[in-house]
Amino acid sequence: MTPQQAIDEGIQIIYQDFSIFPNLTVAENIAMPSERMDGKKFVDWKSIRAKAQKALDMVNVKMDLDALVGDLPVADKQLVAICRALLQDAKLLIMDEPTTALTKKEVDALFKVVRDLQAKGITIIFVSHKLEEVFEICEKLTILRSGEKVIEGDMADFDREKFIYYMTGRKIKESYYEKPNIAGDCLMKVDNIGIKTLFKGVSFELYPGEILGITGLLGSGRSELARALFGLEQLTEGKIYMDGKEVVLKSVTDAIDLGIGYVPEDRLTEGLFLPHTISRNIIAPVIKRNLTKSGMIDNKKIEGSVDDWIDELKIKTPSGKLPAQALSGGNQQKVVIAKWLEPQPRVLILNCPTVGVDIGSKTDIQAYARKLAQNGMGVIVISDDIPEVLQTCSRVLIMKKGRIVEEHPVTDLTEQSLAAKLSES
Amino acid sequence: MAKKFNANDLKKVMADDAQLTRLFFIMLGSFILMCILVPDKFPTWNNMKSMMFQFPEIGIFALAVSLGMLLGGIDLSVVSVGNISTIIAALLMNKLVEGGMNGGLAVVIGCVVAMVIGCICGTFNGLLIAKLGIPAMIATLGAMEVFAGLGVGLTDGAAIFTPEAYAFIGAGYIAGIPVPLIIFLVVMVIFTIFLQKKTFGMELYLVGTNRKAARFAGISTDMTIIRTHMAGGLLAAIGGIILSSRVTSAKASYGSSYILQCLLVAILGGINPNGGFGKVPGIVMAILTLQFLSSGFNMMRADSYFKTFIWGFVLIAAMIINYYGDKAAEKKKRAAAAAKRAAEKAAAAAENN
Known part of the structure; x- marks a missing residue:
């Protein structure tokens, strides 16, 4: 089956990243594919606008037809994608994690649209890992794990516990991570830091043994903060102290030398050299520490430390000479983590460390983060995966619109309370 | 202790670098082919010598082009x-010799x-690419025309003859x-x-x-780009020295057909145009292959057009061989993995019994 055949059969998918054209207007985005379907050879602006308006009316939304889609808020982009699908006579609408970047209010609005569509006779497949949403909107449920169907049935037959059990394949102990009793002075202190309008007035301290969670929705400034802590962005205000001494992070090299490691958000574009060997990937930040006396690259030494990492992190590979792209997502992520442990950091920043990672590797990675902290490292986990934050971190900062708005010891939080705090605007 | 030559080591090298191994056989094949086609002239010391100059x-x-491609x-x-x-060097040398300086000096x-000018030109390219973010193809295309124009301006397009001693190099x-x-x-x-042993x-x-x-890994990407193009400029100057010395003059329009040939050598040599992969021995084998063929024919x-034809033909043939070779290797690997899985399953089943 080709995408065109699927469309002809009335199947429409709203992808996680919406696959819209940010450089085109709302009207163009909504109506173009349908114009194409009608086999028109010339652009008919009148019909494009009329169609777009009709689609927007179908979902009861008002929007400027001439606005560039790239300038719209995420929720509106999503509505554009939905409208586009409707115009193509969708009978089956597949929504892939549609609520990832939405606030609670926007989710409610979306659900209203979904129910309207349902009333109009459109079938909807709602792909999500968010338990509350699934219980709220769905009538039937199929759970997939590691590429296999685990169970299916009516929503009424499921409760929370059963859902989690089938999702993860095990009874998850909802335990908290407690900071071990490690004596030690503050590792990293940031004081009122900010970058222009991206984030502002951020202050916190990080002690050895601690796992500090920073959570916030997409666009809350959490990623920019992470990048600034690793010298990838320059601060415009505030100060950073390592071991009580003020430091300036002008570049990644400065951050590495000061003992900061950073596992980036997107391992494919930021973390890995996909076609290169695992060992080159792991060694990339510290090539200069792996030279022989005559300044040549010391392959024996590299091989030794790479093999150690493969054992230590249980990376599933026959050897370090395989290209990183041969590994599964979870094992690739372990390679990225090894890459950032090899320089022996004292502060490790994990930015969304388990996105797109299978459940087994996810558990491994979270357990390993705990182990690192227990051995005295300061770990910062930036994530919007609420269960992950609760199970990995000992203290949680909530970030909104570029500011840290709340701080809680993890023991004061539950999934519900944290979710509520995140979506309050 | 001298390392003993080991057949297994050789096998490993061949498996690690299948493309280079294939290229080696292509090179060997074209040498043998020419020995058979022109037995009286090709395998002679005279021919070898003349090829060594060419x-x-x-x-x-081609190596300079390849650095950019990497x-x-x-x-x-x-x-x-x-x-x-x-x-510029020729103008300077002539002035110096006229002034009574010893030719060799x-x-x-x-x-x-x-070589210094080559480095400067390369650095200029590198700065355009790294600091201004201009795509390498456009930056170096512009630079190509700028430098060619400067050369014409300096010489009115004429050849500048070089001092006698200079001919020794070529x-x-x-x-x-x-x-x-x-x-x-x-x-x-x-x-x-x-490329293989140093941080660079x-x-x-x-x-x-x-x-x-x-x-993100703390590598200074700008410096790497600038340094690489600087090295490319240095190589370009060295290539230019051999070329001008061989014909005992320097001219803005020499080697005008070279650039596409260099590209061909680089790609035949296994330099990946997407960057990140390719080795010097590949370039050496590629240039040798093409030299054997053009000398032989x-x-x-x-006809001189035949040389162009045969170079293009070899490139396409090599790409086809690589395509099928990689496919066969992939198949073999998959079969081996499947066999291993089956064996593991059988072992597990035996254990359960």
């Missing part, structure tokens, strides 16, 4: 850089100046070995070491694969 300059230019870009300006550096000064022998070949070998050895090379390969990930009095 391929080094294109080989070195970054995921390209360097189209190499021949122009070679010409402009030797034009003037040549040494001239060569150093040419036509002389040291211990019976042609000087261009010696230069070629030294350059190739140095660059093999730099590893960073170059990584930046060429994924610039963003390289930056030349002896058969083939």
Whole structure:
């Protein structure tokens, strides 16, 4: 089956990243594919606008037809994608994690649209890992794990516990991570830091043994903060102290030398050299520490430390000479983590460390983060995966619109309370 | 303790670098083919000697182009850089010799100046690419025209004849070995070491694969790009020195057909145009293959167009061989993995019983 055949059969998918054209207007985005379907050879602006308006009316939304889609808020982009699908006579609408970047209010609005569509006779497949949403909107449920169907049935037959059990394949102990009793002075202190309008007035301290969670929705400034802590962005205000001494992070090299490691958000574009060997990937930040006396690259030494990492992190590979792209997502992520442990950091920043990672590797990675902290490292986990934050971190900062708005010891939080705090605007 | 030669080591090398191994056989094949087709002229010392004077300059230019390609870009300006550096050097050498300086000393000064100018031109390219973010193809295309124009401006388009002593570089022998070949070998050895064994090379390969990930790994991507193009400029000047010395003059329009040939050599040599992969020995084998073929067909009095044809043909043939070779290797690997899985399953089943 080709995408065109699927469309002809009335199947429409709203992808996680919406696959819209940010450089085109709302009207163009909504109506173009349908114009194409009608086999028109010339652009008919009148019909494009009329169609777009009709689609927007179908979902009861008002929007400027001439606005560039790239300038719209995420929720509106999503509505554009939905409208586009409707115009193509969708009978089956597949929504892939549609609520990832939405606030609670926007989710409610979306659900209203979904129910309207349902009333109009459109079938909807709602792909999500968010338990509350699934219980709220769905009538039937199929759970997939590691590429296999685990169970299916009516929503009424499921409760929370059963859902989690089938999702993860095990009874998850909802335990908290407690900071071990490690004596030690503050590792990293940031004081009122900010970058222009991206984030502002951020202050916190990080002690050895601690796992500090920073959570916030997409666009809350959490990623920019992470990048600034690793010298990838320059601060415009505030100060950073390592071991009580003020430091300036002008570049990644400065951050590495000061003992900061950073596992980036997107391992494919930021973390890995996909076609290169695992060992080159792991060694990339510290090539200069792996030279022989005559300044040549010391392959024996590299091989030794790479093999150690493969054992230590249980990376599933026959050897370090395989290209990183041969590994599964979870094992690739372990390679990225090894890459950032090899320089022996004292502060490790994990930015969304388990996105797109299978459940087994996810558990491994979270357990390993705990182990690192227990051995005295300061770990910062930036994530919007609420269960992950609760199970990995000992203290949680909530970030909104570029500011840290709340701080809680993890023991004061539950999934519900944290979710509520995140979506309050 | 000397390492004993081991057949298993050889097998491993061959498996690790299937493409280079195939290229080796293509090179060997074309040599044997020519020995059979022109048995009286091709396998002679005279022919070998004349070939040794011919391929080094294109080989070195091709390496310069390849450095740009390893970054995921390209360097189209190499021949122009070679010409402009030797034009300036030739003007200078002539002045020095006229002023009564010893010819040999003037040549040494001239060569150093040419190489410095090459480095400067390369750095200019690197700055355009790294700091202004201009795509390498466009930056070096512009630079190619700028340097060619400068060369014409300096010479009115005429050839500048070089001092007598200069001809030694392009036509002389040291211990019976042609000087261009010696230069070629030294350059190739140095660059093999730099690319395979030094931080510079590893960073170059990584930046060429994924610039963003390289930056996230603390590699100074701008410096890597600038340094690589500087090295490319240096190589371009060295290629230009051999070329101008062989014809005892420097001119803005020399080697105008070289740049596409260099590209062909680089790609045949296994330099990945997407960046990040490719080795010096590949370039050496590619240039040798093409030299064997063009010399051989030349002896058969083939039309000069035939050389162009056969070079293109070899490139396409090599790509096809690589395509099927990689596919076969993939299949073998998959079969081995499947067999291993089956064996594991059987073992597990046996254990359960």
